[in-house]
Amino acid sequence: MAGRRWVSGRGIVPLCLLLVALVGCGGQPSAADTAKADVQQVLDRRAAAVLDRDPAQIAETGDAGWFGEVRAVPLAAWSYKVTGLHRSGATATADVDLRYQVQGYDQAPVTVGRTLDLTVDAAGQWYVADEKPAAKAPQQLWDQGEVTVVRGKHSMVLGVGQSVERLHSFADLADRAVPAVSEVWGTGWAGHVVVLVPKSLDGMAGLLGSPASSYRGIAAVTTGETGAPARAPADRIIVNPDAYSLLGSLGKQVVLTHETTHVATRADTSAATPLWLSEGFADWVGYRGTGRTAQEAAPELWQAVADGKVPDALPTDEDFGFSGSADGLARAYESGWTACRLIAARWGEKKLDAFYRAVGAHKKRPGAVEGALDEVLGTNLKDFTADWREYLRTQLG
Incomplete structure (x- = not known):
């Protein structure tokens, strides 16, 4: 058969089909x-x-x-x-x-x-x-309508369904936030932010690819990969315009400065960084220089201390979940803020900065806080927790 040089008339069609099949499989693109x-x-x-x-x-x-x-x-x-x-x-x-x-x-x-x-x-x-x-x-902002762009000195604000005047107000807040963060964290970060302002809470949820109920009452969030390399895309600060409009002028500034802190610290934030530290540090930067007392900035924790319910331990990551009670979430943020405030007051702002970076450098959660407490502050978790609880009694009692 190998040497046969002809085929019968009946064999022509099957052979052609075979050749077509072979070409479709590998000889030529399908x-x-x-x-x-x-x-x-x-x-x-x-x-x-x-x-x-x-x-x-x-x-x-x-x-x-x-x-x-x-x-x-x-x-x-x-x-x-x-x-x-x-x-x-x-x-x-x-x-x-x-x-x-x-x-x-x-x-x-x-x-x-x-x-x-x-x-x-x-x-x-x-x-x-x-x-x-x-x-x-998730949606992109232009999926929700025509995008309007406003530029600030240290910011770019992109909005849908918002007036140019309102977008300029966000640029002004961001332009004050960036130097405030750099004063604490240094200038070794991008030094500018991108702020997205959708039309509503539903728009915010669309940009995050999550249900709107997850962010009701949350004024803003920052997206970005923790521990991201220098060439990672810029983080986005995404505003919930419904909740943001309920804040006073100080609250609006604190929120934008808080979120800008997340942008600045992203490369030094890792899986080892607990939320009480990342959120507490961002709040500490946000409130820094505002003159707000501990009682004014931590009303829910103040009430708990007044009721004799001083927390036994620093909050866990689960305490920061949006699905829990609003009061419990507020106490978690306030607990992180007071812990960072204690470090800044007792060891100094530079030590707080170094402590944050040292925790993130560990990359893995087990032993990260304990190691940084020892290396940077010369203390341990048990003693630090006791000091923090006493600090709460002093500042909020």
């Missing part, structure tokens, strides 16, 4: 692979048009209406990578990684999952019909 490559080419053109801010060129790749929502955002990078394509006739759904970079703020691109709906015409040309966050992926 139709699905070709479609994926074709879609990638269209998205490469689309990304270039976004960076060129050319709506006409974007329209040649499909829907361009959404570009008006993102037009004001200064972009240093914008690219798509197709990770999966699911075709059904003349339509398809693409799983895509969008990588974008805000000019002057992000040291590296932010990567987010997106889902694109596409159509193909008779000539085989693909077009984007719709783009949205991937399942379980």
